[in-house]
Amino acid sequence: MPTMIFVNLPVTDLERAKAFYSALGFGINQQFTDDKAACIVISDTIFAMIVTKPYFETFSPKTIADTSTSVxxxxxxxxxxxxxxxxxxxxxxxxxxxxxxxxxxxxxxxxxxxxxxxxxxxxxxxxxxxxxx
Structure with a gap:
């Protein structure tokens, strides 16, 4: 099996984020999508997991970066x-x-x-x- 990458990204509005990534031409894997996260299919081996901020906070004890002021x-x-x-x-x-x-x-x-x-x-x-x- 080839190596795959799953980039996890915090989002404030899951539906808005799904619409944005769909507009770029990427698919959504419904098998790994619910009301807290969605799996954006960029290619056969590249995926973006867009995750609501409250759920993303359970992934790490670190504070989520404020992307309005930092990267x-x-x-x-x-x-x-x-x-x-x-x-x-x-x-x-x-x-x-x-x-x-x-x-x-x-x-x-x-x-x-x-x-x-x-x-x-x-x-x-x-x-x-x-x-x-």
């Missing part, structure tokens, strides 16, 4: 082209997300960053495969 992580997702980077970032911005930084175009790499309605940060990026070789 705990930036979750980066590769895309197959610059156009796909723009497409997902544009969907994020029209679905309640906020732009985090200006787009970066380094020629061989292109990225755009945004945050979901709860301030969780994401970056979509494309890298020229020829440059990596």
């Amino acid at each position: 705990a992580a930036i979750n980066a997702l590769s895309r197959d082209s610059k156009e796909e980077v723009d497409a997902i970032a544009d969907k994020a911005l029209t679905s309640g997300g906020l732009q985090t930084n200006e787009p970066q175009d380094l020629g061989f790499m292109y990225s755009r960053s945004f945050q979901d309605p709860d301030g969780n940060m994401w970056e979509a990026m494309w890298m020229d495969p020829g440059h990596v070789e």
Whole structure:
């Protein structure tokens, strides 16, 4: 079985968060979804567990980061082209997300960053495969 990643993200409004991630084109695995959390399917091996803050607080004795003033992580997702980077970032911005930084175009790499309605940060990026070789 391939290694999978499950990124757990605290959210204040589960239905709003589900609508946001669905608008980005991601699915929801109903088997792992209830009134406290939802499993967002990003790919066959990447998932975001969006979790209500009260339930998220049971996961750790640490305080949940205030994403309106600080960042705990930036979750980066590769895309197959610059156009796909723009497409997902544009969907994020029209679905309640906020732009985090200006787009970066380094020629061989292109990225755009945004945050979901709860301030969780994401970056979509494309890298020229020829440059990596």
